[in-house]
Amino acid sequence: MKLLEEKIRQEGQALSETVLKVDSFVNHQVDPVLMQQIGHTFAQHYRGKGITKVFTIESSGIAPALTTALELGVPMVILKKQTTKVLNGDVYQTNITSFTKGTSYELTLSAKYIQPDDKILIIDDFLANGEAASGASRLVEEAGASIYGIGILIEKSFQKGRKRLEDAGYDVCSLVRISRLGRDLIEFEEADI
Ligand code: 5GP
Secondary structure: HHHHHHHHHHHEEEEEOOOOOOOOHHHHHOOHHHHHHHHHHHHHHHHHOOOOEEEEEEHHHHHHOOOOHHHHHEEEEEEEEEEOOOOOOOOEEEEEOOOOOOOOEEEEHHHHOOOOOOEEEEEEEEEEOOHHHHHHHHHHHOOOOOHHHHHEEEEEEEOHHHHHHHHHOOOOOEEEEEEEEEEEEEEEEEEOO
């Protein structure tokens, strides 16, 4: 998606060879018009596929997941990051290690918001090692529902996330793919849409 690539060229900051900061339009301040266009682009790709819900992981995936869900005309569900296991209550949980923080959390989904006949689209801001998306997929499958696809805003293709997800049988669609990061360097390669 050229527009997102342009925005990253203008405002993205490579903090290291592995971490890209996009705080001015995705992770801290949010660009609503860009989010609307991202939702439109994902919806064009996923329309007519029988998707019943869009899932995302709090908090940076919420804005693009919401605009995508709005365009597809389906609900959006936020998977919560909780610090502890819920021992009672009707929830699905799985442990995730955060790429950026190095800490772990319990990704949590209330059983109320998923049914076995749901066909889920997962939307997230970044794909690094695939931890977050794999965890989200585990929760969906534990509930007996299916994953239609995984839509990512920014894939860092030098990390192993895509291979991990594709090896597990998931379809990954990235708006932007970054092949290399470094001081004052953000190198792009062709993305999926
Ligand atoms: P993964 O689970 O694929 O290893 O990492 C993806 C998650 O880590 C995303 O949900 C995102 O929040 C965070 N993340 C991974 N890489 C980056 C990055 O370069 N910049 C930012 N801002 N977040 C990242």
